[in-house]
Amino acid sequence: MNIFVPIILVGVLLVIALILIIIDKALGGGGExxxxxxxxxxxxxxxxxxxxxxxxxxxxxxxxxxxxxxxxxxxxxxxxxxxxxxxxxxxxxxxxxxxxxxxxxxxxxxxxxxxxxxxxxxxLNAKEYKTRVSHIEDLTYDIKLVRFELINPTEMHFKPGQYAQIKVPGIDVIRAYSIASHPKYNNQIELIIRQVPNGQATTFVHKALEVGDKIILTGPYGDFYLQEDSDREMICIAGGSGKAPIRSILYYLRDQGMPRKVKYFFGAKSKRDLYYTEEFEQLSKEFPNFEYIPALSEPKPEDNWTGEVGLITDVVDRNTKDLSEAEAYLCGSPGMINACIKVLNRHQVKQENVFYDSFS
Ligand SMILES: Cc1cc2nc3c(=O)[nH]c(=O)nc-3n(C[C@H](O)[C@H](O)[C@H](O)COP(=O)(O)OP(=O)(O)OC[C@H]3O[C@@H](n4cnc5c(N)ncnc54)[C@H](O)[C@@H]3O)c2cc1C
Ligand code: FES
Structure with missing residues (x-):
């Protein structure tokens, strides 16, 4: 073989490499x-x-x-x-x-x-947290409460209503979950997680997660949180796992002596989808300012349900008067939120006083 062939080949490769570097530089790549x-x-x-x-x-x-x-x-x-x-x-x-x-x-x-x-x-305040699962509890057949003890850093300072993100180990999946716990206990975070059929994160949480597991959380995030400098009457509406951020908001208000009038509507299908009922009923006994209205859209005969029946939108509609001076906090599926906003608009709520987290 001609001895010049390898030299020519190396030369061609060098020229190609040089052209690639120039193109990369032109596109802004490579350098700092x-x-x-x-x-x-x-x-x-x-x-x-x-x-x-x-x-x-x-x-x-x-x-x-x-x-x-x-x-x-x-x-x-x-x-x-x-x-x-x-x-x-x-x-x-x-x-x-x-x-x-x-x-x-x-x-x-x-x-x-x-x-x-x-x-x-x-x-810029959101951080990555190493955590250890310290408690898992079934709230209903498809909703679990999971408590994470923060290991490093040891405290997350969040506003009641904000959410955190969980990194599912082993698969490249990150999901958002509203923080359900009291903001004053900032060395632990509680999440309320509903199983979505075949959902990647929720199947992991419901089928594989165990007490003692090490999990990475990031947060806090979100502009859905209690407006602390307001004294407006509040109307809260949630469905399914949407109870999580409202729970955190209510814990906070309870510590303040429930200074604002709060009406909390919670929509579920049948009795087996209700949870924390006693907790919220107890709160309404302690504070006349607070009213808890759970509603079932499809109660079963064996539920012996005597409370509100119907779609949450209808229940809100018939239990609400003028909302022109009220603040609304909504949490749940995008469909539920859109339907609720229509109802609230009919009751003169001001757009700037409506806060929501859509669990899309
Ligand atoms: C700000 C925010 C806060 C949230 N807070 C909570 C919370 O407190 N508790 C909670 O349980 N969830 C919450 N979610 C929803 C959560 O982030 C996940 O989207 C949900 O748990 C599904 O994740 P997955 O990985 O199991 O399902 P995926 O693998 O993402 O989805 C599987 C399939 O299910 C569908 N799907 C996804 N989500 C739902 C749903 N909610 N209902 C029906 N079908 C769905 C998807 O379209 C997909 O087809 C929140 C979402 C947001 C944006
Ligand atoms: S992270 Fe960018 S769209 Fe989801």
Whole structure:
């Protein structure tokens, strides 16, 4: 063989490698880039991974219920400079106003050049927690209470109503769960988790999770929380596991001596779907300001149910008067929330006084 052939081959490979490096540089890859956050914090970046992953590796935890697959729409941030154009995968989650404001999905934006971004200040408080499961309890046939003891860090400071995310070990699944426990016990977190048939996280929790297991949580997250500086009358509506954040809110109000008038509607199908009934009935005995109204949409004859019957929307409708001065806190499926908002609107609730977490 001609001795020049290997030399020519090596030369060609070197030229190709050089061209690739130049293209990479032109696209902003390779070298160090900077992310400027909220005009105050700078993160140096060498990889061109997604912004979501890069922030997470710098201990900034953006909510991400789908683990970066562009199916949850949770991981929003505001892009001020750099970052490229909106991808088709982001479009379903962005309103026209959000697009105009530069809102993007952090899991879909690759860090290929210097970027200037803004994220809500509260997100800088979200941390990753090593926890140990200390208690698991069946609340109904398909709902479990799970208590996590925080090992490192040992305290999570959250507002009543906020949520945490659980990382399912072994599979790349992250899911959001509202914190059901009292905010004053900040060395433990309780979650109320309903089994979704074939659901990845809930099947793990219901079928495999055991006391003593080590689990990673992140949080706290969310803008659904008690408006502590308000003294408005409150109407709370929840279904299924939506009881979790309302429980945390009510614990907090109980410690304050229940200073606000609260009407709490809880919708379930039949009696076997009710839980914590005694706890809330006891609260209503202690505080005349608090009224608990559980309602069954399909009570069974053996339930001997004498309480409210019907869809929660109808029950709210017939038990509510003028809400123009009230605050509403809603938790449950997107369908339930949308239907409830329609009813509340008929009772003159002001849009700015409606707070909800949609368990989508
Ligand atoms: C802010 C927030 C707070 C939440 N808090 C709670 C909470 O306190 N308790 C709780 O139990 N859940 C809560 N959820 C829902 C939770 O995050 C998961 O979506 C849910 O547990 C399903 O996860 P999975 O991995 O088991 O199901 P997946 O594997 O994600 O889903 C499996 C299938 O079930 C469908 N599905 C997903 N969720 C539901 C549902 N809720 N009902 C019916 N079908 C569904 C999916 O479309 C999919 O087809 C909350 C969600 C959000 C966004
Ligand atoms: S993490 Fe779910 S859409 Fe980005």
């Amino acid at each position: 880039k900077m992310i400027l956050i909220n005009d105050e914090k700078v993160i140096p970046v060498t990889s061109d991974d997604s912004l979501l992953n890069i922030l997470s590796s710098h201990k900034i935890f953006i909510p991400s219920a789908c683990g970066g697959k562009a199916t949850c729409g949770f991981c929003k941030f505001q892009l001020i400079e750099g970052g490229g154009e909106i991808k088709p995968t982001e479009l379903p989650f962005l309103s026209q106003k959000e697009k105009e404001e530069g809102i993007r999905l952090s899991c879909q934006v690759k860090v290929r050049d210097n970027m200037k971004i803004a994220i809500p200040k509260e997100l």
